[in-house]
Amino acid sequence: GQQLNQSPQSMFIQEGEDVSMNCTSSSIFNTWLWYKQDPGEGPVLLIALYKAGELTSNGRLTAQFGITRKDSFLNISASIPSDVGIYFCAGQGLRSYNQGGKLIFGQGTELSVKP
Amino acid sequence: DTEVTQTPKHLVMGMTNKKSLKCEQHMGHRAMYWYKQKAKKPPELMFVYSYEKLSINESVPSRFSPECPNSSLLNLHLHALQPEDSALYLCASSQDTSTYEQYFGPGTRLTVT
Secondary structure (H helix, E strand, C coil): CCCCEEECCEEEEECCCCEEEEEECCCCEEEEEEEEECCCCCCEEEEEECCCCCEEEECCEEEEECCCCCEEEEEECCCCHHHCEEEEEEEEEHHHCCCCCCCEECCCEEEEEEC | CCCEEEECCEEEECCCCEEEEEEEECCCCCEEEEEEECCCCCCEEEEEEECCEEEEECCCCCCEEEEEEECCEEEEEEECCCHHHCEEEEEEEECCCCCCCCEECCCEEEEEC
């Protein structure tokens, strides 16, 4: 089935540094979503992307829908301790179109921020 | 308001118990989802309800039984679970199944002893 490859798996950064993570697929995706999950909580939707080439910001977060429709990246600028958590990309591919809202998730990027 | 609530927050149950997880949303969403999540792994889809009807069952064992009493409520009935069923159970909702922005609740941490 369709899969999303998310990288890196984990990141250890200093407070104030910028962060970049990405998701790639071997097939075309129609929708890209980025979620953040804090320990013991549910994922929180950060950004949703619907058009190839779309660049969207949410505060210090910026995400882009790749031109080839096979990738997406998420950047976090000037990281702070509360950015700690696991970031998941998720998408809806062409093959899962009309499969009832079924999302495909990446494996997650675990972010640690050192004060 | 994009809030999905789930109760209880934590649940410990024996393998012979029967318990239920509850989920509620008041966003007028017509699609609701149950996911299972193991530590540091992505959520795994279990069930999808669309307009209060079960539309997807991802080959989930029958010891998990979903129910959608109305458009705001989603239950997951548990019976004769196994220790490997211990996980975080997440409920989510979206406007409908053609809208892919899903909003998750905080989850129920289930431990089966």
